[in-house]
Amino acid sequence: MGKSLLPPGDGGDHIEPVDLKQALEERYLAYALSTIMHRALPDVRDGLKPVHRRIMHAMRLLRLNPDQGFAKCARIVGEVMGKFHPHGDQSIYDALVRLAQGFSMRYPLVDGQGNFGNIDGDNAAAMRYTEARMTDVATELLAGITEDAVDYRPTYNEEDEEPVVLPGAFPNLLANGSSGIAVGMATSIPPHNAAELCDAALCLIDGIKSRQDVSDDRLMDFVQGPDFPTGGIVIDSRASIAEAYRTGRGSFRVRSRWHQEDQGRGTWVIAVTEIPYGVQKSRLIEKIAELLIARKLPLLEDIRDESAEDIRVVLVPKSRSVDPGILMESLFKLTELESRFSLNMNVLSRGKVPNVLSLKSVLREWLDHRREVLLRRSRHRLAEIERRLEILAGYLIAYLNIDEVIRIIREEDEPKPVMMGRWDLTDTQAEAILNMRLRSLRKLEEFEIRKEFDALTEEKRQIEALLGDEQKQWNTIAWEIQTIRRDFGPEENKELGPRRTAFAEAPEHDLTDIAQAMIEKEPVTVVVSEKGWLRAMKGHLGDYTQLSFKEGDSLKLAFHAQTTDKILIFTTGGKFYTIGADRLPGGRGHGEPIRIMVDMETDQDIVTAFVHEPKRRLLLASHQGNGFLVSEDEAAANTRKGRQVMNVKTPDEARFCIPAAGDHVAIVGENRKMLVFALSEIPEMTRGKGVRLQKYKSGGVLDLKTFAMDAGLTWQDSADRTFTRTQAELAEWIGARASAGRMVPKGFPRTGKFG
Known part of the structure; x- marks a missing residue:
């Protein structure tokens, strides 16, 4: 079984x-x-x-x-x-x-x-x-x-x-x-420079010896910041670096080192010679090439890797007129030519406890460890010296009684206890004498033994003095650290010693210039439909009649722009929204409703849209005849929520947004009364309800226009004929702001619009 x-x-x-x-x-x-x-x-x-x-x-x-x-x-x-x-x-x-x-x-x-x-x-x-x-x-x-x-x-x-x-x-x-x-x-x-660390440690030792607290800022005089093996440039402020070292947490922005190289006849290239620490060069070049193919880097023509032992990445600009600073800023923003290295000094404190330490604490714990090592090595050496001194004392006795020693060894069955009893030797001494080689007898001179004995006695005295005096211990550690500093410092060690990473402030560039540098500049035609659908057709179209729309929708307005332009959209609720022309949907199909792109209330409609021109002034007016001037820079908003500029309460709504050109305003009400007054009477505000432009018993504004009085007021009738009225002919309509005005002059279009 x-x-x-x-x-x-x-x-x-x-x-x-x-x-x-x-x-x-x-x-x-x-x-x-x-x-x-x-x-x-x-x-x-x-x-x-x-x-x-x-x-x-x-x-x-x-x-x-x-x-x-x-x-x-x-x-x-x-x-x-x-x-x-x-x-x-x-x-x-x-x-x-x-x-x-x-x-x-x-x-x-x-x-x-x-x-x-x-x-x-x-x-x-x-x-x-x-x-x-x-x-x-x-x-x-x-x-x-x-x-x-x-x-x-x-x-x-x-x-x-x-x-x-x-x-x-x-x-x-x-x-x-x-x-x-x-x-x-x-x-x-991050890695640091050893010479700087040694200098900071020596400063800390001076503080320990004089019982004075060394501040973190004092250590920053020595430790400038990280020193990466791959070089690069740290572009953080001194204050943020100091704060990172004080708390043990922070981060460093590291940029590639680059310079402009003249190629003759006005052309140039940029050579990148150092890249941030931890970045793989091949992956970096791949990423830049991908962005080039995706047309995200319009200022860059080509990238070449000419590296051998050292790094050399060549960047070719689109044209010689490109600003190298702006080109590099656009690359820093989109690629790993600039990277962030975080600092989190989470280490095993005293080898046992995980803890986030400051620069000072890390150096102090290292120094305490060095002192512990010094004391243990000193005690170990002391024990060695004492063992050797004991043996030398035995040798001395043996030398003085050499014939008797030889006799005992030859004649006695157990020589060791006899010798120990005869000369009061310790077990170690007797063992050492018995283990001695015969050839040593020739060398075993009293002078030599005494010389070694005295030298060891002196060394023992020095070690005992060191173990008993904390100041001497710190002096010894300082001397050891100075030796390390000499061996690995920039003076002696030309390869490892010199600092590789530099420090610099990031150059100031206009953010809009950098943003534009990342967009390929191409002509587009922006199309806005009555129902609020937006799209950007390629090229500058001349004929808008061919445009197709969804059923029940039609063209509201269209205008030419570049992909680098910002488009401002003004709504009936008095809000401005800003959309980059490059972010508008393409011309295939009918585009997208504006409400997908920005957070626009459902009860609002688009009043107008136009290309943003910095420094220009706009005249805003509501249906009930309130209005004010606003700087276009104040109206631009970068968020989806937009910017509330004109305050309107229902049933009133924002109706007009026109560029404020010239020196006078002509306004026509739904009652067909026209008023002309100086533009200077309208205040410039950043936000508000505005002031009364024209007075009505009922109804509101039908149209308004700004013009230069010297050139006269012009309008077009339904047959596209242009009429102009000079200052003398407009005399009876010129009045003060907020007046009622007078019936429109003869020949004014029936629509009540200036055309």
Whole structure:
């Protein structure tokens, strides 16, 4: 009979009920904590996440120092994955590759040999082809790790040990930056200039030593702002940068660096030589090319990538008359030639607590860590010295009694306890004498032993003095930081030292110029129907009779415009709406109702529409004869809601909106009475009901017109004949504003309109 597959015991199913809510909370919290602590957030002390720290540690164990040979990346990844980091090999290799990329890291920690990817976003070669070793920056991060500088913890399988944090002699967190997304929190820190960080840290040490508080603004004298490996120009104000560093949250606007190159005979191109950090060059050029094809960049003719080792993207303008500043502003607005890098200094404070820290707090925690490392290394060295001094004291006794020592070793069965009893030696001293090689006897001179003994005694005295004096500790840390500043500062290190990112105020350009620069300039004919349907036909049409409309609808007005123009629409409710001519529906079909484009009340109709001309004045009038002048700039509105300019109450409504030209106004009422008065009698307002233009017993305005008195008042009759009345002939109609006027002159059209 085969083995039973039934569970042993009573045959019960042993199901345990679990509260789902509680189980989810516990397990999700465990996952969240693991992500925050062991994956996504860097430690404030060494600026590394666990995967980077493990790569550094493994490379040290493989002895991949800057002065040694390279090793295959596959070997490094295998070491990291097998011993320390039980995750996918690709994720470890990706982290390793990034540490070697000069365009990703301001101060690379890995010196790579082979294809490690490029700024176009191409991937690195496979790990079996590439090789790596540590850089000088990495050795600074590891300096003193063998001297009990940091704590160790068991690895994931408890077969080995790994450092909890690196000694971190280099201000890595801020110098190289970091970014990561955990659960419910993220971090984003831009790279900075190491020399500036060292200067700020030294200033902080001076404050600690003199027990004076160093302000955040004082540190800003040293740390100007981010220093991206890809350069670029930060265009934020000093105040906003200072505020970001004070709170640990903010953002930086980074622009590409560009210059104009003369091509002879008045032509020119723009060469972009630096692009914002984190932007892939090939993707950027693709995006600009897409916008060119979509005709969103009318000032740009062509884009070429002439990059080799360095970046060089050439932009060709449409014509030599294009303003290069406006062209670049339109590109900055639409493409990643300008990008925003956020600052969120969310780090593991003291390696344990996720916290958003200010620039000052980050530097202070790094300095506190450096002091802790200094004290631990000093105590470790002190213990080493004491062990050596003990052994040297034993050697000295052995040297003075060398013949007796040799006799005891030769004759005694157990020489160690005999020697310990004879000269009062410790176990360590006796062991050291017994382990001595015979050839050492020749060298074992009293002078040499005493010299080493004295030197170590002096070093011991200095270390004990250091451990007992906080001022001396800070002086030592300051000296270490000065060494880092010298090695990685612009004076000694010409490649990594100098600042790459510059600062500038964004040039002031008229926003309307920039907006127009993004629209292809083409002639259109704007058509408005009686029922309020709008469209823009291509070209300037001469004959409007061919236009088709929906059944029951007809032409209200049509006029010529350019796609770069703004169209102003005035309604019976006294509101102005502004629509860009480029945003009007095309000529196919009947267009769209205005109510889809703007928030216009259903009981209102369009009075008129026209091309916006800045600085022009308009004369508005209501049916009941109230009116005023308004500047066209005041009437333009950028929102869908429009701008209320003329206040009218039902049954009154806005009826007229005409350009105010000339110096006089002629107004005709429905009672066929005409009045002429000076335009200067009408006030200019930004909003209101206006003043009475003409007095009526009943009815309202039929038509009004502005004109220059020198040229006379003209009108057209139904047969298209033009009549003109001079000042003398108009004498009896000229009066004061708000008069009733007199019956229209002979020959005035029956319609009561000026034609």
